[in-house]
Every structure is written in C-alpha cells, then in structure tokens.
Amino acid sequence: MSHLPGVRQARKQKTRQALLDAALELLEGQSLSSLGLREVTRAAGIAPTAFYRHFRSVEDLGVALVEEALGSLHPMIRTTVSTIGDGEERIARAIDLIVGHVDAYPAHVRFVTRERHGGVRPVREAIHGQLGLFTAEVAEALAADAVSAGWSREDVLMLAQLYVDLMLGTASLLLEGAREWERVSRVAARQMRLIGIGRAHWLDQPDGGG
Amino acid sequence: MSHLPGVRQARKQKTRQALLDAALELLEGQSLSSLGLREVTRAAGIAPTAFYRHFRSVEDLGVALVEEALGSLHPMIRTTVSTIGDGEERIARAIDLIVGHVDAYPAHVRFVTRERHGGVRPVREAIHGQLGLFTAEVAEALAADAVSAGWSREDVLMLAQLYVDLMLGTASLLLEGAREWERVSRVAARQMRLIGIGRAHWLDQPDGGG
C-alpha cells in the first residue's frame, strides 16, 4: 500500500498537520463556524487553493480535529479509571489526569468544550460519538467494582455519564480561570466524592435498582 | 424620564426585538462569532446601517440575548427549587421545569448552551454571570433544608453547581434528541436522585464537612 518512508506522503501530512495546528490556534478566539478557509491557509503559510488537497471544507477539518483531540485519549482514560484502590485514590488520579491534560493541550480542550455544543453539526456529532465511547469505557470500569453489584446496565451508564460530564465541565473551568486551578480542582474532587457516596448508598433505597 | 405610551420608543423597541428575534433564529444553525451584521438586518427587514441605532456590534446584541434568555428565568428557578415536600417531589418539579422550558423556548436554550463555551468572550462572561446567580439561588434554597445542617458554605455551593450543570446538560440533550425526551428525563431524574443520596450521607464520612 504505502512505502515506509514516502517522501511524498511525509510532506503531505506535514502541511496537513500545519493546517490543523493553524486552525487550532485560530480557534482560541472564535468558533469553528466562523473560521475561514483563507484564514487557515494564511496562518499555515500555504496558498488557499492547496487547502482542498487535504480537506473538502473547514467542517471536514473540524471533524479531523476532533479525532486528533479525543482519539488519543482513550488509553489514558482506561488506565486512570481502572486504578485499584479506594475511591479517594481514584479521584486524585482523575483530577490529576484532567489538570495535566488541560495544561498540556489547552487548545485541544478548548476546541472540544467549545464545539461540543457548537454551530457545526458534523463536528458536534463526532464529539458526541467520542464522548459516548468514553462513557462506555468508564461504565465498564465502574461495573467491575464490587459496589456495582445489583446495578442495572442503564444505571451504570447514567453514573458514568455523570462522571464524564463532570470531568468536561471541570476541564472547561480550568481553562477559563487558570489562576484558580486549586479551588476548581478541590471543588471537582468534592463533587466526585459526593457522587461516590451517592453511588455507595444507591441500593439502600427501596426502588434504587428499579 | 420616558412617557408612558411613547410612540417613538415603542417603534424602536419593536425593531430592536425584531433584530433579537432574527438573530436568535439565525443562530440555530451557526455560532454567534460567525453571525454577520448584514445577515441579521436582512432577516429583520431593515437596512444594515439601522443596526447601529440599537447595538454597537453583534457582540453587543449577543449580550442582550443573554439577558433575554436567562434574565426572566430567576423567579421560575426560585419557586421550583423552593418546593416543599420530599426529594422526589422536587426532582419531578425540576424535570418538568426543564422539559417545559426547552419546549417553550428552544432557541433560547440552544443559544445559551452553545455560547456558554462559545468564541465571544463578553457573551461567555454574561452567561457565566447569570449562571452564577442561579447557582447562588439554588444554594440558598438548599441551605434552608434540614439535611444541610453542618454544611460549609463552599460545600453547599459545590452541590448547587452540580445541580445547575446537570440541568443545563439535560436541557442540551433534550434539544438534540427531541424524540428521546422520555429516556433523557428519566436518566436526569436518576442522576438527581443519586446526587440527593450522596447529599444525605455526606456528613457520614469522617472528613465530610472538612
């Protein structure tokens, strides 16, 4: 199929990456639906027409950005959430994961939180799909715990959704108020703890598992 | 100051409202940062230059939209969250409030959830401000419950934030999958129930109120 070095394809993916990087940087101050094709190519240092060699439209580039921002996150999620130990240990790991990721890839995080409810349908759907995968992975890990005995599949998923949404919300707060990261992560930890307590007592209620 | 009838001011606010309505409709398919001034005036049926008689820029109009979308919501929140009765009663009321509001003002809800993390700073800040007020109001109501005895102010706020975020997330899900409103509201109810359980057992932990 493709030769290993491929001087040709290497150059192509290089400028493709330049387009993605330029777009991501421009998106720090605006939404994808207002991002112009020429704007991106100008920032990437290539001619406007060359854009079409890589993407059909800016929407298309947006979908590729979703893959770049979220695709490589699955292994990290898995290893973090499947940590053994008490709840506090897991919470600390999760918070560290979020803070570290926001710190390492702020533009990616901003892009995802912004376009999750943004004005470009295909991008929204791509993000929603990836988050659905995350939710399923978290649910799988949660189901393996002893506390989840007797839980319905749907309830484990609703719990996982709670966690995933909380993590995204926390990431967004960390982005906006970078100077308050201590307070934000402390609140997030307490919210996770409270959810964990609710989880532990879920089946105490008469219709808890209904 | 202003005469009661004011044929002049009435006409002005009429076209001002036409601008807001037109913008809101156009925003169903795009983000605010890509909304053009001419686009809005065209949809509102007035000349582009007349726009400046009402707003200094599209950003400005966006901030006004935040006020329109969220400003009138405070009394509803207050009366809903201060319902007396057991937790289930309150949860049902809250879900009804959300579903009813999304059904009655879908464009407003879409605007808020989209621009909450959108690309226009002043609008983001206006939304954040309003949501902060909501959180404070919910916190006040929660603090009045017997279960909140011994809670720190900060913890009541973190609980309120959890509820507010959950309500917004639910509203957004209701918007996207209008056909699944039953499933979505059932999951949301269970999430609120779980949070309520965590709340009830919060002080069971040795360092719960720390």
Added chain:
DNA sequence: CCGTACGGAGAACAGTTGTTGACTGCATGG
C-alpha cells in the same frame, strides 16, 4: 406650531470570502 432630535434608508468604501481553472515542479513506479 415650529425646530429639533432621532430612527431609518441609501450609496459608496476597501477588504475579505469560497471556488474555479490552468499551470509548475518533483517524487514515484514501471
């Protein structure tokens, strides 16, 4: 009842946008 202030229309401006077609140079594969 009249002068004025104000909401709105119109024309014009320099820029920018997405997309097209034809062209160039070079790595590739036979």
Added chain:
DNA sequence: CCATGCAGTCAACAACTGTTCTCCGTACGG
C-alpha cells in the same frame, strides 16, 4: 530513465462583509 500523478501556486471571479457619511420623514418638547 522516462512518463505519470499529485502537492502546491497563481490569477481571477462574483459575492459578501463592516463601517462611514449623507440624507429623509416624523414624533417629540417647548
């Protein structure tokens, strides 16, 4: 080694953008 394919450039296009300045009609306040 040569012909092909493909990344990238350039020029041009009609359409659109935000903003300014000038003008018009009319409700308003004295």
